[in-house]
Amino acid sequence: MADFDSPTENPEDADPVSGWQAFMDDPSMLLFLGIASPTLLYTLWGVMEVLSVPVAGY
Amino acid sequence: MSYTSMDPIPHRHWWRLPVGPDEKIWIAVAYAWCLVMLVWMVGWFFVGNQNQAGEAFKVTLDGFSNKSDQMIDQYQLKDASGNLMAEGETDVPVVQVPAGGNVYIAAHQFEWPIIPVLELGKTYVFHISSLDVDHGFSLLPIVLNLQLIPGYDYVLRFTPNKTGVYRITCNEYCGLGHHLMAGKLYVIDTAHGVVLDGKGGVKGGEIGGAI
């Protein structure tokens, strides 16, 4: 904990940040995930489900 | 230097900071339970007796209404003196389809169109739908609830397991008369003498009275 609150890392550290960290700092990637996931998995799949209900003939 | 959830993170590589033991324990326990729920829900679909995914068909309102009318014509019960049985101010027909048969529930504002009579332990193919707006089929007192959608025939096989007088209420708002939509259903067991008493009840039924 102590080291957490007093970071020893150099802020100019050139070491690239982790991919996950870069992902979470990037609003456009998050936007893509947040729109694509429910649109495809819930809405489009759901609409296909309703469209594929068979017709009874009465 | 102290920072809070309201401040930018003062660590360049915060992703590398270690996760505490409490969080590790909790994430493991919590997700283990999540997986139990997932397996249980899928397992119930294969081995459980109550699953409402069922089948559905697209129908026309007139076509579904005709099916219901044909069923009533064919299977409306008659009393001892040969009169067609019906109950309530609006003469709702009492209908007994043979076991294994198709029971059509063509709900409409603000009435349940039939009073079905079912035999204990037999399986019936229920077709539930609406002739106008969405309704809610709620079978009391077991509190079995299904959504009725106009244009969709929701097909489910029901196997009653208790005799007596059940009630049906509409529990999807369907217009200003929503609260008038109360109905009824009988489960009898002819082989053991549990039959309609002719006075709106079931002789020796397990279910009856206030809900």
Added chain:
Amino acid sequence: MATAILRNPQDFITCPDTGQNLNKPAISLAKANIFTAIVFLLAGGALGLLVALTRWPAIHILPSELFYIALTGHGAAVLLFWCHFFEVGVAYYFVTSPINARLATPKIAWFSFWLMLIGAAMATVMVLIGQATVMFSAYPPLKAHPLFYVGVILFAVGALIPMFIIIATLIKAKNERTYTGSMPLASFGILIYAIIAIFTWVMGAVIMIPTLLWSMGLIHNMDAQMYRVVFWALAHSTQQMNIVVHITIWYTLAAVLFGARPLNEKVSRMAFVLYLFALQLGSVHHLLSDPGSSFAWRTFNTSYAGYLAVLGSLIHGLTVPGGIELAQRRRGLSHGLFEWLRKAPWANPVFSGFFLSLVLFGFLGGITGVTMSNQQINMIIHNTVYVPGHFHGTVATGTTLAFFAFSYWIVPLLTRHKLAFPGLARMSTYLFGLGMGTFAVFFMAAGHLGVPRRHWDITYADASLPFQFSATVQMLVTVAEIGAVIGGTGALFYLISILGTFMGKTVEKGALPPLAEPAGVVAARLHGGTEPHIKGLEVPGSLVLCLTLLTFLIIYYFAQYKYLATIWGIR
């Protein structure tokens, strides 16, 4: 707090009490949105009270038509207008002050505010004059006047625009380097909210525009089931937005009250990303007892792609109280499991509202929500009063109570007015939490016994085939409505206090006094020192709270399946 560089200082005022830099256009917009939200809470709350006094069997105050009007109005005014005006308002604060950013395009933000307001007012008026008695869900073929749908569309478009402004503000701040490193967790939560909102309001346009055309007679076929699928992508997600904002508020209040930081940034942010990916899939929860979809689609979506969103919630459930616990322990309140919690400022409504919201949301909203969204369980509660019972656990005791608590901090901060009627404020959180909590519990009990929702008369006095609910059921409903009236009193106290604050006088300094006695001072008084005794686990108390919640959930879950197994066979 924020230590970053302040650029363009002429666009900011510095709060003399907290030292925060407040962007002037952002706070004007925040105040306007929050004030409007409160007006809708007043209207929606009054309608809710009428609904409660009608469902209370012994009072039954409204005739049927007015009851259904009041119920439709209550739903729209609080679920949509109160929550979403409030959220837009606080979002403008969260993406500016903590990172010293200037709000992007304030003029467009004002334009969208007026769109929302005109839309909300139009929809409300159409409901109140009886032209749109179709409930919040407005399922076709039930039809409302076209202007009702126009109002909803204007509101949705007006609520969509700010989400782009929020994202643009964050990107601009990053580019202008108003802060270094990664944005604060609070701003990150609002980013997640904004993205979910974009999905939500776009779904709103997708479904409401055809519905408007249909109500005008320009389209003849409106597929009732197709509407339900897309409508719930809108309507369920509007409530998920509430959850994301109130969780962000929880983290924020833990920070402002206790100086708390996330236990681990990676874990808390990952929990938000799980929401982003999976939470909206829960829209299917409204369709589990419907015809016309496969077991596969239902299962995948109702379980949020394998309970990922539930995992996210459970993580926040540990990390929010855990952040407080760690902060308190490190300053010396580290005796036993719960000293950190017992010695918290329970008399301050900012804390009491926040912590009650956290507990009630978890125990009332969370446990029941997870259980009822299990596919087969859904069929024994669908459309009974269990459902409003559940969502008063989430939206009232969760979101609304968190918003109450947050208002008591943010409104003095933004207005520079002292909190008015602090005594009423202090009582409001307890009354509202306990009152609405009672309502939720007793409505859920009545729902288990079959009481239908959205229903004027469960005595069926005028029905062709009438029947009776038992005295027990009538009693459960009565107790629930007594709870609603107590909760309504709490909301009234909140409204008096916050409206009074808005109308108060500007003060130079001291509008926002310290919220809590510092933990170090309390610890020194209690045990003469501030040395933390931490060994092994960092936050054992919070872990015990979470395991308690999980135990309740497991018992409740299997109790539901046990009951389900006793009813008819259904295939």
